[in-house]
Amino acid sequence: MGQRGTSLKPSPDGLCVLGFLSQRTREAVPVATKDPREPFTRLSIEEAKEKLDSGDAVMVDVRDPHEYVEVHAKGVRLIPVNTVMNELDQIREFAGDKQEVLFICKMGGRSALAAEYATAAGLDELELFNVEGGTDAWAEAGFPTGD
Numbered sequence: 364m365g366q367r368g369t370s371l372k373p374s375p376d377g378l379c380v381l382g383f384l385s386q387r388t389r390e391a392v393p394v395a396t397k398d399p400r401e402p403f404t405r406l407s408i409e410e411a412k413e414k415l416d417s418g419d420a421v422m423v424d425v426r427d428p429h430e431y432v433e434v435h436a437k438g439v440r441l442i443p444v445n446t447v448m449n450e451l452d453q454i455r456e457f458a459g460d461k462q463e464v465l466f467i468c469k470m471g472g473r474s475a476l477a478a479e480y481a482t483a484a485g486l487d488e489l490e491l492f493n494v495e496g497g498t499d500a501w502a503e504a505g506f507p508t509g510d
Contacts, residue, residue: 402482403466403475403491408501411465411494420463423454424498425477436467436498437507444473448484458489467494467501 397404406414414420415438424435425444435441440457442450458464464481466474471493478491494501502508 401475401479402487403478403493405495406465406492408494408496408504408506411467411492411501412506414463414465414492419461420465420492421458421461422465422467422494423457423477425466425468425473426498430469430498434498434502434508436501437509439467442477444468444477444480447477447480451481451484451486454481454486455489461489463490463492465492465494468497469499470497471495 411420411422415422422436422439424431424439424441425447426435426441427443428441431441440453442453447454454464464486466477466481468474468477474497475493478493481491
């Protein structure tokens, strides 16, 4: 493991990510985990659905609009990852009295980045989660989609 830093580095998929995001091991990451180097907790889609069903959380879809219209989890709010830092008030408003915000994307990479961005921009009063497996896994599991 390298030293934690804030420089941008290319990830294997060609995206630029914060240095400490690109230093993950290639081992499988257990779900519902809290890595002290990350400002969010990782959740499985089942855990995310449970939080949403209980009314404890809201979910923000950080994919691009064209991906969102194809399929999205029911009840999510679309806030593309590249706008998260400028949309903190919208995230707070959407969360309302909830204290947990779940970020979801296609598979889990952009949503982790969105949680990093939100924290860096000052969204530290809410507990943030990354939904591992993303919308692909959500839809494949037969969980509710659409508006």
